[in-house]
Amino acid sequence: MGAVSQEAIWELKALMDRGFLYFALWAVDELLKRTFENVHQGYLTETLVRFxxxxxxxxxxxxxxLLDCLNWRIQNEIDNILAKPIIPTDLYRSVRDSQLIGLSGYSREGLPVFAVGLGLSTFDKASVHYYVQSHIQINEYRDRVILPAASKKHGRPITTCLKILDMTGLKFSALNQIKLLTLISTVDDLNYxxxxxxxxxxxxxxxxxxCWKVVKPLLQERTRxxxxxxxxxxxxxxxxIMDEASLPHFIKREGSGSGSSRFSGQGNENCFSLDHPFHWDLYNYMKEQSLIREPVAPVKQGxxxxxVPDPRPEGTEIAKTIESEFQKIENSNGLSQSINGMKINGGD
Known part of the structure; x- marks a missing residue:
C-alpha cells in the first residue's frame, strides 16, 4: 500500500492509549509500556505506520x-535478550561463521546497510535456538542502538535499514535451511x-x-x-546509494574471482566475521548489559x-513453493547428468 492516512495513525494511537489505560487498572501496564518504548525508541508515529x-x-x-508483538516480547523476555550473550566466545564465533550477517556501513541517506551471506550460510554449528537468539539480538541492537544513533547523527528519524543478500554459493543443500529461515522470517514479519x-x-x-520467478507472484505488492x-x-x-567504504566485502572484491568466502579478507573488512568492529561492539555491549543486570551471578552458558509464532499461511506457501522448485531443478539436473553420462558411455 502507499502512504498511511493520518486518520489511521490517530485511530491506532487512540486504541493503544485506551489499552494502556485499561491495563493500568490491572497493574500490568508497566511491562507493556516498557516493552513498547523499546519498540518505538521515541519514534511513535513511525512505529504505528510500520504496523x-x-x-x-x-x-x-x-x-x-502490535499487541501480539508486545505480549510476545514480554512472554519471551525480549527486553532482556541483549543481556544474554552467547557464551563461550568460541561458540559465538561458530555461530557467526555459519550465520553470515553484518553491518557493512551506511547509505548516503544514513540508513544502516546490513549484508547477509545467504548462499554460504550453513547454520550447522549450533542448535536452532542459538541462531534464532543471535538473529533477534542483532534486530534489537539495530533498533535500540544503531538506528537511534543514526537518527541522532542526522537529526531526523531513521527507523529502517537496507539489506544486501549475497546469493553466492546457493545450492540445493539450502533446502535443509528453509525451516530455520522460515522461523526467522516469521519472527521478523510478526514482530519487526x-x-x-x-x-x-x-x-x-x-x-x-x-525460484524467484515462481515465488514473486506469491508476495504482496509492497514486498515485491x-x-x-x-x-x-x-x-x-x-x-x-552508498560510498565505496560501505560496500560489503564481497561487492568490493568484484572481479577477483574469490566470491563471498566467509573466511576471506581481513577481519575488519569482512563484516560477517566476529573480528569486524560491528560484531565486537555488539558482543561487548551484551556482556556489559549482562553485568549490569546480573553483577554478581556469572552468565550461564545455554x-x-x-x-516462534506460527507462520502466516502465505509464508508457509512460499516455503513449500521454494522447496518444490528446488526439487524440480535438482531432478532436472540429475536427469541431464544421466543423459550426458549415457552419451559419454555410448561414445566409448
Missing amino acids: LKAREGNVAKAHKM PEKTNTYYIANAPYIFSA RKVKVLSGSGRQELLE SFHVS
Missing part, C-alpha cells in the same frame, strides 16, 4: 498485531515489520532466478516493490529459547 503498513492500513488488524527499506539481491545464480535483483554483484548500482 499499519504491515496490515494494509487496517487499524483493527494493526492494533492486534517494515524494518527493511529495500532488499538488494547480489550474485544471484540460476537456481535463485528460477522492496526486492531489487542486481545484475551480478550490482557494484555500480549500489554505488549510486541458548535463550524464544517461542
Whole structure:
C-alpha cells in the first residue's frame, strides 16, 4: 500500500492509549509500556505506520498485531535478550561463521546497510535456538542502538535499514535451511515489520532466478516493490546509494574471482566475521548489559529459547513453493547428468 492516512495513525494511537489505560487498572501496564518504548525508541508515529503498513492500513488488524508483538516480547523476555550473550566466545564465533550477517556501513541517506551471506550460510554449528537468539539480538541492537544513533547523527528519524543478500554459493543443500529461515522470517514479519527499506539481491545464480520467478507472484505488492535483483554483484548500482567504504566485502572484491568466502579478507573488512568492529561492539555491549543486570551471578552458558509464532499461511506457501522448485531443478539436473553420462558411455 502507499502512504498511511493520518486518520489511521490517530485511530491506532487512540486504541493503544485506551489499552494502556485499561491495563493500568490491572497493574500490568508497566511491562507493556516498557516493552513498547523499546519498540518505538521515541519514534511513535513511525512505529504505528510500520504496523499499519504491515496490515494494509487496517487499524483493527494493526492494533492486534502490535499487541501480539508486545505480549510476545514480554512472554519471551525480549527486553532482556541483549543481556544474554552467547557464551563461550568460541561458540559465538561458530555461530557467526555459519550465520553470515553484518553491518557493512551506511547509505548516503544514513540508513544502516546490513549484508547477509545467504548462499554460504550453513547454520550447522549450533542448535536452532542459538541462531534464532543471535538473529533477534542483532534486530534489537539495530533498533535500540544503531538506528537511534543514526537518527541522532542526522537529526531526523531513521527507523529502517537496507539489506544486501549475497546469493553466492546457493545450492540445493539450502533446502535443509528453509525451516530455520522460515522461523526467522516469521519472527521478523510478526514482530519487526517494515524494518527493511529495500532488499538488494547480489550474485544471484540460476537456481535463485528460477525460484524467484515462481515465488514473486506469491508476495504482496509492497514486498515485491522492496526486492531489487542486481545484475551480478550490482557494484555500480549500489554505488549510486552508498560510498565505496560501505560496500560489503564481497561487492568490493568484484572481479577477483574469490566470491563471498566467509573466511576471506581481513577481519575488519569482512563484516560477517566476529573480528569486524560491528560484531565486537555488539558482543561487548551484551556482556556489559549482562553485568549490569546480573553483577554478581556469572552468565550461564545455554541458548535463550524464544517461542516462534506460527507462520502466516502465505509464508508457509512460499516455503513449500521454494522447496518444490528446488526439487524440480535438482531432478532436472540429475536427469541431464544421466543423459550426458549415457552419451559419454555410448561414445566409448
